[in-house]
Amino acid sequence: MRRPSILVGVLFLALFCCSPWTVWSSTLCKRKNLERVRPHSVSITEFGAVGDGITLNTKAFQNAIFYLNSFADKGGAKLFVPAGRWLTGSFDLISHLTLWLDKDAVILGSTNSDDWPVVDPLPSYGRGRELPGGRHKSLIYGHNLTDVVITGNNGTIDGQGSIWWSRFQNNTLDYTRPHLVELMNSIGVLISNLTFLNSPFWNIHPVYCSQVRVQNVTILAPHTSPNTDGIDPDSSDDVCIEDCYISTGDDLIAIKSGWDEYGIAYGRPSTNIVIRRLVGKTQTSGIAIGSEMSGGVSEVHAEDIHFYDSYNAIRIKTSRGRGGYVRNIYISNMTLVNIEYAITFNGLYGEHPDDAYDPNALPVIEKITIKDVIGENIKQAGILEGIEGDNFVNICLSNISLNVRSSFPWNCSYVKGYSDMVHPEACEPLMERLFPEHCSDCYYLSNHQQSSNNQRGAWFLSW
Template identity: 75%
Template sequence: MRRSFTLVDVLLLLALFIDAPWAIRGNSHCQWGNPAVIRPHSVAITEFGAVGDGVTLNTKAFQNAIFYLNSFADKGGAKLFVPAGQWLTGSFDLISHLTLWLDKDAIILGSTNSDDWPVIDSLPSYGRGRELPGRRHKSLIYGRNLTDVIITGDNGTIDGQGSIWWNWFRNETLDYTRPHLVELMNTTGVVISNLTFLNSPFWTIHPVYCSQVIVQNVTILAPLDSPNTDGIDPDSSDDVCIEDCYISTGDDIIAIKSGWDEYGTSYARPSKNITIRGLVGQTTSAGIAIGSEMSGGVSEVHAENLTFYNSTTGIRIKTAPGRGGYVRNIYISNMSLTDVKTAIRFTGQYGDHPDESYDPKALPLIERITIDDVTGQNVKYAGLLEGLEGDTFLDICLSNINLSVTSKSPWNCSYIQGYSEAVSPEICEPLRETIIPDHYSGCYYPSHHLQSSSNETEVLDCLGKFMVA
C-alpha cells in the first residue's frame, strides 16, 4: 500500500533530523569552553603574600603567583584562587591554560595610582590610543597571545575604581588613553563568566584579535554618567558568544568594532560570527552598537532576546566617510524596549578620525541588516536611519515591529533602501516595499545547516523514499 506524504509530513520529519546529535546549529560556537574545567594545579593568592585589606598593594603577589603557575601550563594548566577580601592591585598579565577564580566575597580592586597601570603600545588596528595620540594604559587584567583562559568564580567582583580616571578625562589631564578593565589580545579560547564588573576606567571587557570567546552570566555596572564605560566590546574578533548578561553603563552595552579608518583597513581583521542573547540593560547610549570603528568589517551578527530600558537607543550602526570596511549580514530579533528615545538608529556621519591620513573617499558598505520582532513602550522615535549620499545603506529589512511612539514624526530616513512587513507606526517611504513575496531573498536571515556527513546523505535518501512511498 502506497502512502502519500504532505509537505507538513516532510517538515515534521526534517525537524526530527535537525534535532539529531549530528545536526549543527548556527549558534554551536556558543558551546565552547567550560568554566568548571578542573585544573590539576591550584594555589591561592595568599600563598604569595597578598593581603586582602583593600589597602595593601598586591600587584607583585599576582605577578609572582602567575609566574609560578606558568610552569604548569603544559601539565594541564593551573588555577589561581582569590578568596574573600579586598585585593588592591595594579595591572597584571594572565597566561595560557589558566583559571582565575574569585570567591563570592572576593573583590579585586584596581589601584587609583595611574603608575600602577603601565603604558603600552597602541593597537595596530587603531594606529594610536583611542582617546589621545600615542600609547595607552594597560588594562587591569591583561593577556596576549594566549590559549585557554578562564576568568570566573562564584559571582566575585572586579572593581576598576574608575572615578579617578573619569575625572582626569573630564578635566583633560590624561597623558595617555585610559585603560580597560579586562583586555585579551590575540587569544583563542576565552571564557569570562559568573562575575560582577564595576566602574571600569574605560571599556569594561575588550577581546581584541581573539577567537572562540564566551562571556556568560556577568553583571557589568558603572554610573550612567561615566564616560565611555562600554560593557563588552568584541573587536576584530570572531566566534564570540555573549549571553545572559545584565549591563548598566555610561556608554554602549555591547559595541562591536574592527579597527579605525586606514589602520583598521590595513590590519584587515573583521569581527564575525557573533551571537548575543539574553541581554538586559540600560545606558545613555545604545543597547547594541556596531562601530563606529568598523574599518576591518563586521558580519554574521545574530542577536536575540534583548531587553533595554531607560536608554538612548536600542540598536545603532555608526560609521563615517573614511571608515571603509563593511557591516553586513546582521540579524536582530525579539527585542523589547521601554523608555528608550530611539528604537533603531543608523548614522552615516559619526565619529572622529585617528589622524589626517584617512581617505575621505573610503566609504563603508552597509547591507543586509534585518531587525525582526520588536516591541516598545514610551519610545520617542521609531527610527532615525541616515545613510550617506552616494553610499546608500542597502537591503535594510524591518518586520513585526510594534512601537508605542510619542513623536509625531516617528521615522526619519535618508539614503536608505530596503523592505518591511508589519511595522507600526507606518514605516518611511524608502522601506515600504514588502518583504514577502518578492524580496525575502534580499533580506538576511541566519540559516541552520546540517553537518556535511554520511548521515546527511542517509537523511536525504530517506526523505526521497518517503516522498515516493
C-alpha cells in the same frame, strides 16, 4: 505587555528563511558545563597578598602567575582569590589558567596611574583611542594566549574608575585610559559568573581573539561615567555573549574592527557573533556596531534582548573614511521600555584618528534585519541616516510594534529596504514589500559559510 504571538513568530520565521542562522547560533552558544578542571591550584595568599583593600598586591599576582606557568603543559592551573579586597595594579595572565574569585572577593584596581603601565597602541587603531601615542594597559591583561578562564562565584573586579573619569573630563590624561580586562591575539577565552564595576574605560575588550564566551556577568558603572562600554568584541570572531546584565555610561555591547586607514590596513573583521538574553540600560546605545568598523563586521545574531530607560536600543555608527562593511546583521525578539530611539543608523559619525584617512573610503552597510520588536513609551521609532552617494541597502524591518510619542516616528535618508507589519508605518524608503526571496538574498548563508560556522562552533561544544 504582550509578546508577538507564536503564530506570527512562526510565520515570519518561515518568511525569512533564516534556518542557517538558527542552526549556527544555537551551536555556537550551546549550553555546557564551562568550568575547566585544573589539576593544580594555589591561593593568592600563598604569595604574600593581603586582602585589606590598602596593601598593593601587584607583585603577589605577578609572582603567583609566574609560578603557575610551570603547570601550563600539565593541564593548567587555577589561581584562587579568596574573600577580601585585593588592591593591585595591572597584571598579565598566561595560557591554560583559571583566575577564580570567591563570592566575597574583590579585585580592586589601583588609583595610582603608575600602577597601570603604558603599552603600544593597537595596530588597527594606529594610536590610543583617546589621545595619540600609547595607552594604559588593562587591569587584567593577556596576549597570545590559549585556554583562559576568568570566573568565580560572582566575585567582583572593581576598576575604581572615578579618578580616570575625572581626568578625562578635565582633559588631564596623558594616555588613553585602561580597560578592566583586555585579551589580545588569544583563542579559547571564557569570562563568566563575575561582577565588573567602575571600569576606567571599556570593561571587557577581546581584540584579535577567536572563540570567546562571556556568560552570566553583571557590568555596572554610573550613567555619567564616560565611555564605560560593557563588552566590546573587536576584530574578533566566534564570540558568544549571553545571560548578561549591563548598566553603564556608554554602549552596553559595541562591536568594532579598527579605525579608518589603520583598520582597513590591518584587515581583521569581527564576525560570527551571537548575543542572547541581554538586559540593560544606558544613556547611549544598547547594541552598537562601530563607529570603528573599518575591518568589517558581519554575521551578528542578537535575540531575546530587553533594554529600558535608555537612549538608543540598536545603533550603527560609521562615516566617510571608515571603509569596511557591516552586513548580515540579524536582531530579533527585542522588548523596549522608555527608549528615546529604537533604531539609529548614523552615517555621519565623524572623529578620525588623524588627517591621513581617505575620505573616499566609503563603508558598505547592507543586509540588516530587525524583527519581532515591541516597545512602550518610545520617543521615535528610528533615525536612519545613510551617506549621500553611499546608501545603506537591504534594510529589512518586520513585525515591529512601537508605542511612539513623536508625531514624526521615522526620519530616513539614503537608506533602502523592506518592511512588513511595522507600526508606526516605516518611512517611504523602507516600504518595499517583503517577499521570501528578499530574505533569502539578504540573509542566506552559503553552504561554505554554514560548514565553516559549524566547524568553528564545535569548539564551544568541547567546553
